[in-house]
Amino acid sequence: MADYDYDLFTIGAGSGGVRASRVAASHGAKVAVAEEYRVGGTCVIRGCVPKKMLVYGSMFAEELEHAHNFGWTIEGKSFDWPTLRDFVNADVDRLEGLYGKTLENHEVEVFRERATITGPHSVKLASGRELTAKVILVATGARPAMPDFPGVEHCITSNEMFLLGEQPKRLMVVGGGYIALEFAGIFQALGSEVTVVNRTDRILRGYDEQIVERMLHIAMGRGIDFRMHCLLDKVEKAGDGCLRVHIGETNPVEVDQVLIAIGRTPNTEGLGLESAGVELGKHGAIKVNEYSRTNCESIYAVGDVTDRVQLTPVAIREGHAFADSVFGGNPRTVNYDAIPSAVFSQPPLAGVGLTESEARRTYGPVKVYSSDFRPMKNIFSPHPERGLYKMICDDTSGKILGIHMVGPESAEILQAAAVAVKAGLTKQAFDDTVAIHPSMAEELVLLR
Template sequence: MADFDYDLFVIGGGSGGVRAARTSAATGARVALAEESRLGGTCVIRGCVPKKLMVFASSYPQLVDEASHYGWDAQIGAFDWPKFRKKLHSELDRLEEVYRSMLQKSDVEIFDCRARLKDAHTIELADGKTVTAKHILIASGGHPVRPDMPNADLGLVSNDMFLLEKLPKSVLIIGGGYIACEFACILNGLGVDVTIYLRGGQILRGFDSEARGLVAEMIRDSGVEIHTGTNIIEMDLEENVDDLPRGTNSDAAMGAPVSEVSHSSSRLGDNPKSQTRDAAGKRIWVKASNGRTGTFDHVFFATGRKPSTSDMGLEDVGVKLGRGGNIEVDEYSQSSVPSIYAIGDVTGRVELTPVAIREGMAFTETVFKGNKTPVDHELIPSAVFTQPELGTIGMTEEEAMEDREIEVYCTSFRPMQSAFIDKPARTLLKLIVDKESRVILGCHIVADHAGEMIQLVGIAIKAGLTKEQFDSTCAVHPTISEEIVTMRDPVRTG
């Protein structure tokens, strides 16, 4: 190892890369890490953490409304976005410093710049300096993408949502995945008029159809417009559309007063050079595939993410990439070049922060502890932080019934808290059971705090427990989650 500058060089300072760097350094390895943007990566800086804080902020109007129905003299005033934004950025700054401190205490050398590969053991830094390493770990993550259409740079992507200097009055969201749905609920809760266009027939493709159907119903009930089978085919600044009367649109439901909205070039972004054209104070006109037209303060593209692998020299040194630009790796996160490994979103396996962290720890076990450790990607619980939340683990009903006989246990009802004040909010709890083995194959929950519930249910399902073992557990009453252990009869089999 003395022939190299480092035993390990990590490219990417997100949760996975930082964990791999720290755990590897703890074995005595000489480790360095390069990050071109901010330590913490997508999750901490421009994803999970700021988004969840926005979820919290957006939930208070509903809580205050419920309080008034429970006898409290409760009311809520206007939301102060600049005040919240300032505190949000301060928290992200604090978390970035926590990551930097952890790396420094682990004796990991930090390079605050872009890095690319020169050969299988050589890394070229942005300042022209080159260093060598016995092992290279790519943990560069992913980034949001815009569709390939004229004027797409007028639209925002998820990175930009935390940078808005002023809260818009109307937003059109393009896409129906979890990012689109989460931000739709957030913005709606903050008082923004929200419309969703998606090409498919239902939101949250890939999730259990019954669960996502209820989420869609609840989102619509909250005031968000969802237009399925719809895509955007044209967009431009309103002032450039000659035949459109200023300040109006073809559908009154889409209208909102002009709002002076802008975004900054803060270091929150993936790249110091923003891909979003500055349209401050100008509304955006759009035309949909069904002929519908309208104007909005912002158009937000939630149309997917891609691995951040471009211009890194990967293919030049022989690293094999998949069709989507992801680094292809084996079960030990090793690429087609033996000295180069990859973890996290850049591999396109499971794009979740806890998975990247586990992959980082498995890498250290394999490479620096001599304990070959494959990454377990089976039965991973996850949550969509809509309002209400969707928690899920294992197979959907549609997946399970493809090659086996199953039983479906499902219940949907108004929980006590909602029913008491005659609110329409409903929950859903669903178990997918293998008819022969009785093992629970999947669980899907739509409810407030479903993310908290699915974490605990996930332990039991990961352990391979059967429906009868669930049934043998006494219920906690009165709770929503008690239904998990009290559903006695299947609603259908197949």
């Protein structure tokens, strides 16, 4: 290894890259990381962490609306977007510092500039410095996809939503995935008029259809305007600063901001992967084997840049498994079965395992148990919103194939239930468990 400057050179200091780098260093490797933007990556800097904080902030709006039913009188209540925005961004700064400290504590050298690959064992920094490494890890993540249409320059992506100078009174969200629905819920709760435009009649593909339908019904009841089977033709900026969005209807829709949230594209452009003959797959994702190795034996990739499963906890596991395999003498792979996930919409939904339609296609006869209930907390609200929990089981063995839910705190509740699905437990195990009463989670052991 003395023939190289480093044992490992990681490009990208997001969740996967940081985990891989620090674990490799703990195994005794000499490690360097290059990050062209900010340490922490999408999740910490401009993704799930600050977005969840915005969700928490927006939840106060509904609580305040019916606070009188709890016995509280709140006079002069108002919302100030810059206060919430600045608090969230200040905490992002704090978290970035902690991530940097983690690398520093593990003696990982950090180059705060862009790096590109110049060969199987070499990289070049933006400053012009050239370095060598026995192993190169690409962990550059993904970026928001932007379509091409007239006026797209007037639109923004999720990256810019955390930096808005002022809260848009009228917001259009283009897309039907989790990012689109989460921001739609946040700003609707904060008082913006929100329109969601989607090119098909399906939103949140991959989640159980019945659960999504319930969430959609609630979102519409809260005032979000959904325009299905619509495509953006063009966006025009008027003299007064508002945006006129043409979506195939007779009259354009006037809004103050347009958020494009149609998916994410792997960050592989301009990385120099061709200099090492690294193969790319669909949408420019890096092709890797089960050990995250590319077709070039000295170059690996983890996280969203591989487009396997675009979730932060998955990237972290991939980075850890890579480091253990290559530098720890413990070859490990990541199991992608039964990965739980959530959408922090309002209310949130979550799921793990097979949806009902997937289970029927795979197993044929299945049993579906459900609970359709009004959470006790919602009794204080004027909105008659009901939660829905579902459990899909193999008809013969009773093995749980999937659990899906929508309602308050769904993600928090599902995390524990996901252990049961991963462990291959049966419905009987839930039936044998005593309920915690009164709670929403008890519905999981009372499903019929």
